[in-house]
Amino acid sequence: MHAQTRPCIAIISFGTMGAPLARILIQQGYRVLTCLEGRSEKTKARAASVGVESLSISGIVQQATLILSIVPPADAMITAQSFAEAVKQVSTSCNPLPAYVDLNATSPPQSLAIADVITAAGLRYVDGGIIGFPPSELEDGTWKKPTVLISGPKLADCLSGNEEAATELATVLKVRHISDAIGAASGFKNCFASYYKGQVAITLQAFTTAQTLGCLPFLREMLHWHVPEVAPKLEAGVLNMQHKAFRWIHEMESISDTFHSNGLWSPDLFKGVGEVYQVVDQETDLGKHGKDTVEEVISEICAGLERRKLKAE
Template identity: 45%
Template sequence: MSVSLNCVGVISIGEMGLGVARLLIAHGYRVVTFVADRSATTQNRALSAGVEKCQSLREMVCESDYLLSIVPPKDAHDTARRIAAELPSRAAKRSTPVYFLELNAVSPCSARAIAALLAATPSAAVIIDGGIIGGPPQPVDDEHWKSPRLVMSGPNTLPDSRLTTILNVRHVSSEIGAASGLKMCFASLTKGYTALAIQSFTTAQGLGTLPELRDLLQEHFPAMLSRADAGVRSMPPKAYRWVREMEEIGDTFADEGFERDLFYQVAQVYRTVSHDPILGQEQPGQRERGQTAEDVAGILHDALSREREDPQ
């Protein structure tokens, strides 16, 4: 039987969280968040989308039928700990558990550790492991949205079939960690390739052969060039998030017997971008630099050249 639970708490209202919030509001769901400890930009972003602001994290946990954790991977554990601390209050106030959707880009091991934190108050929360594949939801017209795929796993599924459809959910396994692992495998190919493109384009820029590299890719692998361009130019505002995500991928692969070093080095590529004084300042919706692959390559080449000349 399909059960309608109408209040969704979104943690937090970043680019993806905002898109998900707008999607849900457009389909009649009440969406709440707690942003009192966030920047004025984030608070205004929530208000502009019609998201209700809770006065405390406890209020959000108690009000919500579902909690969607969509935070940078480095914050996933701390977010879960903060939610877990409020679950006893939830249990005292409401007889129904909150469905906690762990949607962050973390390894299966991290997902299981997060589930264990929340399971300490078992009557207050139902934990679902998940991963988001694709970009933030965007309206196509007044009735239709282009949405990412949400892969989910664990012994429980969403009780609201309508919400399952709206969020484009595919339940892939009864095991906590399977959906997170699938997300890691997918991201290793997409964001891993973007990291290779960053290094390739930047090195070719230093050699003075970037136009020739692009010509050769266009001649032999046009789809590869298109994918590299899209990844490199959209990457700068998100690079800081991807540092820990690449390390989580390394941890995922290490659990299967591979070395984690490869993706820890990929993480360093994104760390270089996020620390760059130009590219590291880019924000979603407020882009100034790095909007072409050539500009990204030029900025990074100049920065790395300065570092070689003056390593201090």
């Protein structure tokens, strides 16, 4: 497909997930936009170095075909509102309005609320979620990609019915349409995320409790002995969550909301999981100064739990 006929993609924001997705698109000949207002000079230089164009929100509304919202869950609604407000301020009489694809870790009720804001502004809304880790470029130049799930309108619906363009973009970004219902993709994302992030929280509680009992080394030994295929993944999760806990707090709220609103379960289970990540974020410095070993991470969390206990007394 000729570059001029490919859709123009806006990615908000240019972060851990958005930046490599932008690189993939640019390598495949797509024009990629973002908004870097308020971002550091380092981030602006990094975006420019790979060919990403920085525009205002209004500029993106005027020039983009698709807007991919990839922000922390707590910012999902305000990001949508900023685009809805921008539509009122620009003249789009010569161009069709872009479609807005929300790929954030929101619950189905939250996604429906965002859909109301977006569609009221005249934009087409696509519910979505990203399954997997951020893309990583392999030695041979190919990419290991996450899966982008969407529900509601299909890609072709957002590209003026251009099936060829939709098929190509779906291949480039590994997009799968799973349902015509808004909320299905965001709900699936939460169901999937609950396994890994819930398991990491259980591991943190088990390891810190074993540490206070003086038997953490023995617990780890038994895990490696009885479940050798699982133990390394549990310990990797302990290390990998350090810089993500602040974001996972809101994700656990979304999972809790999903399981309660759509699954009819009590919301308490994943509220408790969110509390685990709240301890990591608010009672330790692991988010800023991560540790290299499981022992160090667990010791820091134990100290944080003790500090929280003293503050409560």
